[in-house]
Amino acid sequence: MPYTAEISRSNPSCLLFLIDRSGSMEDPFGAGDGKSKADGVADAINRLLQNLVIKCAKSEGVRDYYHVGVIGYGGSTVGPAFGGELAGRDLVPISELAEKPERIEERSRKMDDGAGGLVEQSVKFPVWFDAVARGGTPMCEALSQAERLVSGWTAQHPDSFPPIVINITDGESTDGNPTGAADRIRSLQSADGSPLLFNLHLSSQRAAPVEFPSEESGLPDQHARLLFGMSSPLPDHIRDAARQDGYSVGDGARGFVFNADMVSVIRFLDIGTRPANLR
Amino acid sequence: MRLRVRPLVAPKRGSTPEEYEDARWPVRSGVHRSLRCAVADGATEASFSGLWARLLVEAFRHGRLDAALTALPALQEQWQAAVAGIPLPWYAEEKARLGAFSALLGVTVTGGRWDAVAVGDSCLFHIREGELLAAFPIERAEDLAAAPHLVSSLPRHNAALPAHLRTACGELRDGDVLYLATDAMAGWLLRRLADGACHNELAALRPAGFPAWLDAQRDAGTIRNDDTTLIRIDAVADTARL
Numbered sequence: 258m259p260y261t262a263e264i265s266r267s268n269p270s271c272l273l274f275l276i277d278r279s280g281s282m283e284d285p286f287g288a289g290d291g292k293s294k295a296d297g298v299a300d301a302i303n304r305l306l307q308n309l310v311i312k313c314a315k316s317e318g319v320r321d322y323y324h325v326g327v328i329g330y331g332g333s334t335v336g337p338a339f340g341g342e343l344a345g346r347d348l349v350p351i352s353e354l355a356e357k358p359e360r361i362e363e364r365s366r367k368m369d370d371g372a373g374g375l376v377e378q379s380v381k382f383p384v385w386f387d388a389v390a391r392g393g394t395p396m397c398e399a400l401s402q403a404e405r406l407v408s409g410w411t412a413q414h415p416d417s418f419p420p421i422v423i424n425i426t427d428g429e430s431t432d433g434n435p436t437g438a439a440d441r442i443r444s445l446q447s448a449d450g451s452p453l454l455f456n457l458h459l460s461s462q463r464a465a466p467v468e469f470p471s472e473e474s475g476l477p478d479q480h481a482r483l484l485f486g487m488s489s490p491l492p493d494h495i496r497d498a499a500r501q502d503g504y505s506v507g508d509g510a511r512g513f514v515f516n517a518d519m520v521s522v523i524r525f526l527d528i529g530t531r532p533a534n535l536r
Numbered sequence: 537m538r539l540r541v542r543p544l545v546a547p548k549r550g551s552t553p554e555e556y557e558d559a560r561w562p563v564r565s566g567v568h569r570s571l572r573c574a575v576a577d578g579a580t581e582a583s584f585s586g587l588w589a590r591l592l593v594e595a596f597r598h599g600r601l602d603a604a605l606t607a608l609p610a611l612q613e614q615w616q617a618a619v620a621g622i623p624l625p626w627y628a629e630e631k632a633r634l635g636a637f638s639a640l641l642g643v644t645v646t647g648g649r650w651d652a653v654a655v656g657d658s659c660l661f662h663i664r665e666g667e668l669l670a671a672f673p674i675e676r677a678e679d680l681a682a683a684p685h686l687v688s689s690l691p692r693h694n695a696a697l698p699a700h701l702r703t704a705c706g707e708l709r710d711g712d713v714l715y716l717a718t719d720a721m722a723g724w725l726l727r728r729l730a731d732g733a734c735h736n737e738l739a740a741l742r743p744a745g746f747p748a749w750l751d752a753q754r755d756a757g758t759i760r761n762d763d764t765t766l767i768r769i770d771a772v773a774d775t776a777r778l
Contacts, residue, residue: 369692
């Protein structure tokens with residue numbers, strides 16, 4: 258059965274993020290309070306990486322359950338987007354990522370105090386990426402680079418849980434229709450199934466957020482429908498975890514969200530016992 | 537009646553013994569007249585879960601944790617004090633802020649009866665003459681959830697705990713066998729005990745040979761790779777030779 262391989266330090270998996278850094282990302286984000294879509298992308302990728310690092314963290318350090326890459330695309334630039342000491346690297350072990358954010362900010366967050374009230378806590382927020390917006394949107398080239406990376410990974414790790422590619426974009430590709438490049442990623446094969454391609458659509462439209470839809474009929478525009486069509490169906494265990502978390506997901510739900518958070522996907526990844534009461 | 541106790545343990549394959557996050561009491565084999573025994577299974581997805589599991593088991597062992605878990609706040613303070621004293625990098629600090637989680641199964645065996653309390657997916661099995669009399673708190677392998685509700689080291693995650701707290705009791709006779717098992721082993725037992733064919737195999741298990749037996753089961757795909765703890769308790773007549 259596909260998507261059942263154990264994710265462990267001796268049999269790690271791969272998460273590859275594609276981040277749209279094109280000029281159109283300067284436009285306002287429909288779900289944001291005056292933020293641009295570029296701010297939305299930076300926030301999304303930093304939160305995804307933070308949650309992934311924390312997921313893999315134990316008291317003694319971060320366990321390398323994942324190797325992680327980030328490909329940025331905007332203008333004529335498509336390639337590894339890490340800065341600082343990680344600049345130029347395509348896939349790095351998650352423990353290395355944990356040690357090398359660009360900076361760590363202190364933010365405050367309201368937390369449930371367990372007695373019916375809220376308490377404000379100061380939390381550490383690592384930043385690997387700042388907002389960037391310039392030039393066109395070479396999404397086809399970004400997906401082609403992702404295909405090469407993912408293909409190389411699966412050849413080296415044939416028994417691993419298949420790589421997951423998460424594309425964060427406004428969907429306005431300027432180098433052609435990305436459907437073919439997306440299909441090529443989703444048709445690669447490994448012993449445990451094909452790589453998964455998920456899309457996080459950040460739009461200027463003020464339409465209601467959509468999470469893991471099963472059909473495109475309720476989606477607000479052609480960009481959303483295009484990205485939905487490129488997205489893999491959720492594997493059974495991820496769909497079940499989403500349901501247990503209270504998401505209303507149909508049997509054909511796809512790895513696509515519109516103007517919403519995809520951090521939940523990190524929660525649904527299975528690396529061991531996940532307490533139902535851990536939120 | 538005497539109680540002959542044999543704990544069997546092995547860490548998840550690929551983990552070191554130091555990374556084993558289950559806890560148990562008793563730690564070693566022995567013979568008792570009465571006993572407060574327990575297993576706890578610290579959740580992989582949280583940090584300092586092994587510490588939390590050990591605190592729960594120790595408290596149950598000493599009778600400080602009753603069937604309503606009323607001593608939980610004191611244990612939570614103990615866990616928080618232990619973790620707060622450790623300098624941590626940002627990710628470990630954030631992870632610790634989420635709290636630790638553990639399943640707990642505590643069983644008191646005395647005067648020819650057992651009384652059990654459980655939260656989560658560690659299970660008790662009561663066998664008499666090769667028949668499964670009781671499986672508690674989970675009775676079917678398919679009910680072992682990927683995400684069980686567990687006891688947290690933080691009060692804010694325990695609001696729904698009373699709804700997930702289970703108790704049970706039973707009469708124990710000479711010759712009966714009890715098993716306390718963390719979830720991977722509980723799944724194996726739930727699948728195999730019904731056919732009654734595994735009693736001799738289980739009776740032959742010894743602490744030194746348990747890791748190899750477990751590895752063979754893992755290779756055959758009959759048990760999930762996880763930290764694994766199994767405590768076998770034989771109720772032995774006073775007149776029987778041990």
